[in-house]
Amino acid sequence: MAKSRSETMLENRVKLIAAARKAFAQKGYSAASMDELTADAGLTRGALYHNFGDKRGLLAAVVDQMDTEMAARAQEIGARADDDWQGLLAEGAAYIEMALDPEVQRIVLLDGPAVLGDPSQWPSQNSCLQVTRSAVERLIAQGILKPVDAEAAARLLSGAALNAALWIAASENPQSVLPKAVEAFRSLASGLLLKPL
Amino acid sequence: MAKSRSETMLENRVKLIAAARKAFAQKGYSAASMDELTADAGLTRGALYHNFGDKRGLLAAVVDQMDTEMAARAQEIGARADDDWQGLLAEGAAYIEMALDPEVQRIVLLDGPAVLGDPSQWPSQNSCLQVTRSAVERLIAQGILKPVDAEAAARLLSGAALNAALWIAASENPQSVLPKAVEAFRSLASGLLLKPL
DNA sequence: TATCTCGCATACGGACCGTATGTCAAGTTT
Protein backbone atom coordinates (compact mmCIF):
# COMPACT_ATOMS: atom_id res chain seq x y z
CA MET A 1 0.00 0.00 0.00
CA ALA A 2 1.01 3.56 -0.46
CA LYS A 3 2.70 5.10 2.52
CA SER A 4 0.79 7.71 4.44
CA ARG A 5 2.06 11.22 4.32
CA SER A 6 3.06 11.48 7.94
CA GLU A 7 4.90 8.19 7.66
CA THR A 8 7.17 9.30 4.84
CA MET A 9 7.72 12.61 6.54
CA LEU A 10 8.95 10.87 9.65
CA GLU A 11 11.13 8.56 7.62
CA ASN A 12 12.66 11.52 5.87
CA ARG A 13 13.39 13.25 9.14
CA VAL A 14 15.13 10.13 10.37
CA LYS A 15 17.15 9.88 7.16
CA LEU A 16 18.17 13.52 7.35
CA ILE A 17 19.21 13.32 10.98
CA ALA A 18 21.25 10.21 10.31
CA ALA A 19 22.99 11.78 7.33
CA ALA A 20 23.59 14.97 9.28
CA ARG A 21 25.03 13.07 12.20
CA LYS A 22 27.52 11.41 9.89
CA ALA A 23 28.43 14.57 8.00
CA PHE A 24 28.75 16.75 11.09
CA ALA A 25 30.94 14.17 12.75
CA GLN A 26 33.24 13.74 9.78
CA LYS A 27 33.60 17.31 8.52
CA GLY A 28 32.44 19.43 11.40
CA TYR A 29 29.35 21.60 11.41
CA SER A 30 30.53 24.52 9.31
CA ALA A 31 32.32 22.44 6.69
CA ALA A 32 29.39 20.10 6.22
CA SER A 33 27.53 20.95 3.02
CA MET A 34 23.76 20.86 3.10
CA ASP A 35 23.64 19.80 -0.54
CA GLU A 36 25.90 16.80 -0.02
CA LEU A 37 24.19 15.90 3.20
CA THR A 38 20.69 15.89 1.79
CA ALA A 39 21.78 14.11 -1.39
CA ASP A 40 23.35 11.44 0.79
CA ALA A 41 19.93 10.95 2.34
CA GLY A 42 18.32 10.76 -1.09
CA LEU A 43 16.62 14.14 -0.72
CA THR A 44 17.28 17.82 -1.42
CA ARG A 45 17.67 20.95 0.65
CA GLY A 46 13.97 21.60 0.21
CA ALA A 47 13.13 18.74 2.55
CA LEU A 48 15.66 19.98 5.04
CA TYR A 49 14.40 23.53 5.30
CA HIS A 50 10.85 22.36 5.45
CA ASN A 51 11.54 20.02 8.38
CA PHE A 52 14.19 21.81 10.41
CA GLY A 53 14.02 25.46 9.46
CA ASP A 54 17.70 25.97 8.91
CA LYS A 55 21.10 24.43 9.40
CA ARG A 56 21.11 25.21 13.11
CA GLY A 57 17.76 23.49 13.52
CA LEU A 58 19.19 20.35 12.03
CA LEU A 59 22.15 20.45 14.38
CA ALA A 60 19.80 20.96 17.31
CA ALA A 61 17.87 17.85 16.32
CA VAL A 62 21.05 15.81 16.04
CA VAL A 63 22.37 17.06 19.36
CA ASP A 64 19.06 16.34 21.02
CA GLN A 65 19.13 12.76 19.81
CA MET A 66 22.70 12.15 20.93
CA ASP A 67 22.21 13.84 24.29
CA THR A 68 19.19 11.69 24.99
CA GLU A 69 21.10 8.52 24.11
CA MET A 70 23.99 9.51 26.34
CA ALA A 71 21.81 10.36 29.31
CA ALA A 72 19.97 7.06 29.08
CA ARG A 73 23.20 5.13 28.97
CA ALA A 74 24.73 7.04 31.88
CA GLN A 75 21.64 6.59 34.01
CA GLU A 76 21.58 2.88 33.28
CA ILE A 77 25.21 2.48 34.25
CA GLY A 78 24.75 4.55 37.37
CA ALA A 79 21.74 2.54 38.49
CA ARG A 80 23.73 -0.66 38.22
CA ALA A 81 26.16 0.36 40.98
CA ASP A 82 26.03 -0.85 44.58
CA ASP A 83 25.01 2.45 46.11
CA ASP A 84 24.23 5.95 44.96
CA TRP A 85 27.72 7.24 45.65
CA GLN A 86 29.34 4.55 43.53
CA GLY A 87 26.62 5.29 41.02
CA LEU A 88 27.68 8.92 40.73
CA LEU A 89 31.29 7.91 40.20
CA ALA A 90 30.24 5.35 37.61
CA GLU A 91 28.18 7.95 35.79
CA GLY A 92 31.15 10.27 35.64
CA ALA A 93 33.40 7.56 34.29
CA ALA A 94 30.72 6.70 31.76
CA TYR A 95 30.60 10.27 30.52
CA ILE A 96 34.34 10.33 30.15
CA GLU A 97 34.29 7.16 28.11
CA MET A 98 31.37 8.21 25.97
CA ALA A 99 33.07 11.50 25.27
CA LEU A 100 35.94 9.58 23.75
CA ASP A 101 33.72 8.82 20.77
CA PRO A 102 34.81 11.26 18.04
CA GLU A 103 31.20 11.73 17.00
CA VAL A 104 30.19 12.80 20.49
CA GLN A 105 33.18 15.06 20.84
CA ARG A 106 32.83 16.88 17.57
CA ILE A 107 29.06 17.31 17.63
CA VAL A 108 27.98 17.49 21.26
CA LEU A 109 31.06 18.92 22.95
CA LEU A 110 32.60 21.24 20.37
CA ASP A 111 30.16 22.37 17.69
CA GLY A 112 27.09 22.09 19.87
CA PRO A 113 28.01 24.74 22.42
CA ALA A 114 29.66 26.96 19.80
CA VAL A 115 26.63 27.02 17.51
CA LEU A 116 23.70 26.53 19.87
CA GLY A 117 25.08 28.26 22.94
CA ASP A 118 25.16 27.04 26.51
CA PRO A 119 23.91 23.46 26.86
CA SER A 120 21.51 24.31 29.65
CA GLN A 121 19.51 26.38 27.18
CA TRP A 122 19.26 23.68 24.55
CA PRO A 123 15.78 22.57 23.54
CA SER A 124 16.62 19.10 24.89
CA GLN A 125 17.34 20.77 28.22
CA ASN A 126 20.51 18.67 28.25
CA SER A 127 19.36 15.39 29.69
CA CYS A 128 22.90 14.47 30.71
CA LEU A 129 23.03 17.35 33.15
CA GLN A 130 19.66 16.52 34.62
CA VAL A 131 20.66 12.95 35.28
CA THR A 132 23.74 13.84 37.30
CA ARG A 133 21.91 16.66 39.04
CA SER A 134 19.24 14.32 40.33
CA ALA A 135 21.94 11.88 41.43
CA VAL A 136 23.62 14.65 43.40
CA GLU A 137 20.31 15.67 44.94
CA ARG A 138 19.65 12.14 46.15
CA LEU A 139 23.07 11.95 47.75
CA ILE A 140 22.63 15.27 49.49
CA ALA A 141 19.25 14.17 50.85
CA GLN A 142 20.90 11.01 52.18
CA GLY A 143 23.46 13.11 54.01
CA ILE A 144 26.33 11.65 52.04
CA LEU A 145 27.32 14.80 50.19
CA LYS A 146 27.85 18.28 51.56
CA PRO A 147 24.78 20.45 51.08
CA VAL A 148 26.21 22.25 48.07
CA ASP A 149 24.06 23.60 45.26
CA ALA A 150 23.09 20.52 43.24
CA GLU A 151 22.99 22.35 39.96
CA ALA A 152 26.44 23.81 40.56
CA ALA A 153 27.93 20.46 41.52
CA ALA A 154 26.43 18.76 38.49
CA ARG A 155 27.70 21.44 36.15
CA LEU A 156 31.22 21.30 37.52
CA LEU A 157 31.34 17.52 37.52
CA SER A 158 30.15 17.26 33.95
CA GLY A 159 32.53 20.01 32.96
CA ALA A 160 35.42 18.15 34.50
CA ALA A 161 34.42 14.93 32.80
CA LEU A 162 34.02 16.68 29.50
CA ASN A 163 37.44 18.26 29.65
CA ALA A 164 39.01 15.02 30.71
CA ALA A 165 37.62 13.42 27.59
CA LEU A 166 38.96 16.14 25.31
CA TRP A 167 42.35 15.71 26.92
CA ILE A 168 42.34 11.95 26.53
CA ALA A 169 41.22 12.08 22.93
CA ALA A 170 43.94 14.55 22.03
CA SER A 171 46.65 12.57 23.76
CA GLU A 172 48.84 10.19 21.82
CA ASN A 173 48.15 7.25 24.07
CA PRO A 174 44.52 7.36 25.18
CA GLN A 175 44.54 4.00 26.88
CA SER A 176 47.29 4.97 29.32
CA VAL A 177 45.75 8.35 30.05
CA LEU A 178 42.19 7.21 30.68
CA PRO A 179 42.84 5.68 34.13
CA LYS A 180 44.68 8.81 35.26
CA ALA A 181 41.72 10.93 34.27
CA VAL A 182 39.24 8.64 35.98
CA GLU A 183 41.29 8.62 39.16
CA ALA A 184 41.58 12.40 39.18
CA PHE A 185 37.83 12.59 38.64
CA ARG A 186 37.18 10.34 41.63
CA SER A 187 39.45 12.46 43.79
CA LEU A 188 37.68 15.63 42.79
CA ALA A 189 34.24 14.14 43.33
CA SER A 190 35.21 12.90 46.78
CA GLY A 191 35.67 16.54 47.72
CA LEU A 192 31.90 16.73 47.77
CA LEU A 193 31.63 14.04 50.46
CA LEU A 194 30.44 15.17 53.84
CA LYS A 195 32.67 12.65 55.59
CA PRO A 196 35.98 12.24 53.75
CA LEU A 197 36.98 8.67 53.00
CA MET B 1 60.18 60.37 9.32
CA ALA B 2 58.85 57.59 7.19
CA LYS B 3 57.93 54.50 9.11
CA SER B 4 60.05 51.46 8.53
CA ARG B 5 58.47 48.51 6.86
CA SER B 6 58.57 46.18 9.82
CA GLU B 7 57.06 48.89 11.99
CA THR B 8 53.99 49.37 9.85
CA MET B 9 53.63 45.63 9.46
CA LEU B 10 53.55 45.17 13.19
CA GLU B 11 51.10 48.03 13.58
CA ASN B 12 48.85 46.45 11.00
CA ARG B 13 48.95 43.12 12.76
CA VAL B 14 47.97 44.82 15.98
CA LYS B 15 45.13 46.64 14.24
CA LEU B 16 43.86 43.46 12.64
CA ILE B 17 43.96 41.47 15.85
CA ALA B 18 42.14 44.22 17.70
CA ALA B 19 39.44 44.44 15.02
CA ALA B 20 39.13 40.68 14.89
CA ARG B 21 38.80 40.45 18.64
CA LYS B 22 35.93 42.87 18.55
CA ALA B 23 34.21 41.27 15.57
CA PHE B 24 34.60 37.71 16.81
CA ALA B 25 33.26 38.68 20.21
CA GLN B 26 30.25 40.51 18.84
CA LYS B 27 29.20 38.26 15.97
CA GLY B 28 30.95 34.99 16.63
CA TYR B 29 33.68 33.50 14.49
CA SER B 30 31.65 32.19 11.58
CA ALA B 31 29.37 35.20 11.27
CA ALA B 32 32.23 37.67 11.36
CA SER B 33 32.95 38.96 7.86
CA MET B 34 36.58 39.35 6.86
CA ASP B 35 35.69 42.28 4.61
CA GLU B 36 34.02 44.23 7.38
CA LEU B 37 36.66 43.28 9.88
CA THR B 38 39.58 44.45 7.77
CA ALA B 39 37.78 47.58 6.63
CA ASP B 40 37.21 48.40 10.28
CA ALA B 41 40.96 48.23 10.73
CA GLY B 42 41.51 50.49 7.72
CA LEU B 43 42.88 47.67 5.59
CA THR B 44 41.68 44.98 3.18
CA ARG B 45 41.64 41.20 3.10
CA GLY B 46 44.96 41.27 1.30
CA ALA B 47 46.72 42.36 4.47
CA LEU B 48 44.94 39.72 6.44
CA TYR B 49 45.85 36.77 4.29
CA HIS B 50 49.39 37.96 4.01
CA ASN B 51 49.83 38.17 7.77
CA PHE B 52 47.75 35.32 9.12
CA GLY B 53 47.30 32.87 6.26
CA ASP B 54 43.57 32.41 6.66
CA LYS B 55 40.63 33.07 8.91
CA ARG B 56 41.66 30.36 11.34
CA GLY B 57 45.12 31.84 11.62
CA LEU B 58 43.62 35.13 12.67
CA LEU B 59 41.49 33.44 15.30
CA ALA B 60 44.55 31.59 16.57
CA ALA B 61 46.39 34.89 16.98
CA VAL B 62 43.47 36.40 18.88
CA VAL B 63 43.09 33.38 21.13
CA ASP B 64 46.79 33.35 21.82
CA GLN B 65 46.71 36.94 22.95
CA MET B 66 43.72 36.47 25.21
CA ASP B 67 45.02 33.23 26.69
CA THR B 68 48.31 34.89 27.56
CA GLU B 69 46.55 37.78 29.23
CA MET B 70 44.36 35.43 31.25
CA ALA B 71 47.24 33.25 32.40
CA ALA B 72 49.24 36.25 33.55
CA ARG B 73 46.32 37.58 35.53
CA ALA B 74 45.56 34.22 37.14
CA GLN B 75 49.16 33.68 38.11
CA GLU B 76 49.36 37.12 39.64
CA ILE B 77 46.24 36.54 41.70
CA GLY B 78 47.40 33.11 42.77
CA ALA B 79 50.79 34.42 43.89
CA ARG B 80 49.11 36.99 46.09
CA ALA B 81 47.54 34.35 48.35
CA ASP B 82 48.85 33.30 51.76
CA ASP B 83 49.96 29.81 50.76
CA ASP B 84 50.02 27.69 47.65
CA TRP B 85 46.79 25.91 48.49
CA GLN B 86 44.90 29.14 48.87
CA GLY B 87 46.65 30.23 45.71
CA LEU B 88 45.22 27.35 43.74
CA LEU B 89 41.73 28.12 44.97
CA ALA B 90 42.20 31.78 44.13
CA GLU B 91 43.37 30.91 40.64
CA GLY B 92 40.27 28.81 40.09
CA ALA B 93 38.01 31.58 41.27
CA ALA B 94 39.88 33.99 39.03
CA TYR B 95 39.26 31.80 35.99
CA ILE B 96 35.60 31.60 36.80
CA GLU B 97 35.36 35.36 37.03
CA MET B 98 37.39 36.00 33.91
CA ALA B 99 35.25 33.55 32.00
CA LEU B 100 32.25 35.73 32.78
CA ASP B 101 33.54 38.23 30.24
CA PRO B 102 31.45 37.69 27.11
CA GLU B 103 34.50 38.25 24.95
CA VAL B 104 36.41 35.47 26.72
CA GLN B 105 33.47 33.15 26.59
CA ARG B 106 32.64 33.55 22.94
CA ILE B 107 36.20 33.51 21.62
CA VAL B 108 38.28 31.40 24.00
CA LEU B 109 35.72 28.98 25.39
CA LEU B 110 33.28 28.42 22.55
CA ASP B 111 34.69 29.24 19.13
CA GLY B 112 38.30 28.51 20.06
CA PRO B 113 37.92 24.82 20.80
CA ALA B 114 35.36 24.32 18.01
CA VAL B 115 37.55 25.85 15.31
CA LEU B 116 41.08 25.19 16.54
CA GLY B 117 40.51 21.91 18.34
CA ASP B 118 41.65 20.88 21.79
CA PRO B 119 43.23 23.75 23.72
CA SER B 120 46.29 21.72 24.66
CA GLN B 121 47.23 21.62 21.01
CA TRP B 122 46.93 25.33 20.42
CA PRO B 123 50.03 27.15 19.21
CA SER B 124 49.99 29.12 22.45
CA GLN B 125 50.15 25.80 24.30
CA ASN B 126 47.38 27.19 26.47
CA SER B 127 49.20 29.17 29.10
CA CYS B 128 46.25 28.97 31.46
CA LEU B 129 46.59 25.22 31.74
CA GLN B 130 50.31 25.40 32.33
CA VAL B 131 49.88 27.83 35.17
CA THR B 132 47.48 25.65 37.13
CA ARG B 133 49.47 22.53 36.33
CA SER B 134 52.62 23.98 37.86
CA ALA B 135 50.60 25.09 40.88
CA VAL B 136 49.33 21.53 41.31
CA GLU B 137 52.84 20.13 40.94
CA ARG B 138 54.14 22.41 43.67
CA LEU B 139 51.39 21.32 46.02
CA ILE B 140 52.02 17.65 45.34
CA ALA B 141 55.73 18.11 46.00
CA GLN B 142 54.84 19.78 49.28
CA GLY B 143 52.77 16.76 50.27
CA ILE B 144 49.61 18.80 50.44
CA LEU B 145 47.81 17.19 47.53
CA LYS B 146 47.40 13.52 46.74
CA PRO B 147 49.97 12.30 44.23
CA VAL B 148 47.56 12.42 41.32
CA ASP B 149 48.62 13.13 37.77
CA ALA B 150 49.23 16.88 37.68
CA GLU B 151 48.16 17.25 34.10
CA ALA B 152 44.94 15.39 34.75
CA ALA B 153 44.13 17.43 37.83
CA ALA B 154 44.82 20.68 36.03
CA ARG B 155 42.65 19.71 33.08
CA LEU B 156 39.74 18.71 35.27
CA LEU B 157 39.99 21.79 37.46
CA SER B 158 40.09 24.15 34.51
CA GLY B 159 37.26 22.24 32.90
CA ALA B 160 35.15 22.60 36.00
CA ALA B 161 35.90 26.31 36.23
CA LEU B 162 35.14 26.81 32.57
CA ASN B 163 31.80 25.09 32.79
CA ALA B 164 30.93 26.97 35.91
CA ALA B 165 31.46 30.20 34.04
CA LEU B 166 29.26 29.15 31.14
CA TRP B 167 26.56 28.25 33.59
CA ILE B 168 26.78 31.53 35.46
CA ALA B 169 26.77 33.59 32.30
CA ALA B 170 23.69 31.82 30.99
CA SER B 171 21.82 32.22 34.24
CA GLU B 172 19.39 35.05 34.76
CA ASN B 173 20.98 36.23 37.96
CA PRO B 174 24.74 35.84 37.67
CA GLN B 175 25.55 37.65 40.88
CA SER B 176 23.60 35.22 43.02
CA VAL B 177 24.95 32.18 41.22
CA LEU B 178 28.61 33.09 41.30
CA PRO B 179 29.17 32.31 45.00
CA LYS B 180 27.47 28.94 44.63
CA ALA B 181 29.79 28.05 41.79
CA VAL B 182 32.87 29.16 43.67
CA GLU B 183 31.87 27.17 46.72
CA ALA B 184 31.25 24.06 44.67
CA PHE B 185 34.62 24.54 43.05
CA ARG B 186 36.35 24.75 46.43
CA SER B 187 34.62 21.58 47.54
CA LEU B 188 35.70 19.71 44.45
CA ALA B 189 39.26 20.95 44.70
CA SER B 190 39.49 19.91 48.33
CA GLY B 191 38.98 16.35 47.11
CA LEU B 192 42.57 16.52 45.92
CA LEU B 193 43.86 17.22 49.44
CA LEU B 194 45.89 14.48 51.05
CA LYS B 195 44.50 15.35 54.48
CA PRO B 196 40.87 16.41 54.28
CA LEU B 197 40.01 19.66 56.01
C1' DT C 1 -13.84 11.83 -9.09
C1' DA C 2 -12.80 16.49 -8.45
C1' DT C 3 -10.52 19.66 -5.48
C1' DC C 4 -7.44 20.90 -2.00
C1' DT C 5 -3.31 20.53 0.80
C1' DC C 6 1.31 20.51 1.67
C1' DG C 7 5.72 18.18 1.63
C1' DC C 8 9.36 18.42 -1.28
C1' DA C 9 12.13 19.74 -5.60
C1' DT C 10 13.92 23.47 -8.36
C1' DA C 11 15.69 28.05 -9.42
C1' DC C 12 17.50 32.40 -7.93
C1' DG C 13 20.01 36.01 -5.37
C1' DG C 14 23.35 37.43 -2.16
C1' DA C 15 27.37 36.77 0.69
C1' DC C 16 31.65 35.08 1.74
C1' DC C 17 36.17 32.84 1.50
C1' DG C 18 40.63 31.88 -0.66
C1' DT C 19 43.71 32.67 -4.56
C1' DA C 20 45.87 34.84 -8.37
C1' DT C 21 47.46 38.98 -10.11
C1' DG C 22 48.73 43.88 -10.04
C1' DT C 23 51.06 47.94 -7.79
C1' DC C 24 53.88 50.94 -5.46
C1' DA C 25 56.86 52.21 -1.69
C1' DA C 26 60.78 50.60 1.24
C1' DG C 27 65.14 48.59 1.06
C1' DT C 28 69.45 47.27 -1.66
C1' DT C 29 73.17 47.43 -4.88
C1' DT C 30 76.37 49.62 -7.69
Add this chain to the structure above:
DNA sequence: AAACTTGACATACGGTCCGTATGCGAGATA
Protein backbone atom coordinates in the same frame (compact mmCIF):
# COMPACT_ATOMS: atom_id res chain seq x y z
C1' DA D 1 71.84 58.81 -6.35
C1' DA D 2 69.70 56.10 -9.72
C1' DA D 3 68.25 51.83 -11.14
C1' DC D 4 66.77 47.48 -9.49
C1' DT D 5 64.67 44.12 -6.36
C1' DT D 6 61.69 42.76 -2.72
C1' DG D 7 57.51 42.21 -0.54
C1' DA D 8 53.47 44.09 1.88
C1' DC D 9 49.16 45.14 0.60
C1' DA D 10 45.08 46.17 -2.78
C1' DT D 11 42.12 44.48 -6.38
C1' DA D 12 39.61 41.15 -9.19
C1' DC D 13 37.81 36.64 -9.95
C1' DG D 14 35.91 31.92 -9.31
C1' DG D 15 33.68 28.67 -6.64
C1' DT D 16 30.80 27.33 -2.88
C1' DC D 17 27.26 27.70 0.19
C1' DC D 18 23.06 29.23 2.56
C1' DG D 19 18.23 30.83 2.72
C1' DT D 20 14.03 32.03 0.13
C1' DA D 21 10.58 32.11 -3.40
C1' DT D 22 8.22 29.50 -6.62
C1' DG D 23 6.39 25.26 -8.87
C1' DC D 24 4.70 20.52 -8.89
C1' DG D 25 2.67 16.28 -7.92
C1' DA D 26 1.10 12.74 -4.73
C1' DG D 27 -1.77 11.92 -0.75
C1' DA D 28 -5.82 13.80 1.85
C1' DT D 29 -10.75 15.28 1.80
C1' DA D 30 -15.47 15.42 0.52
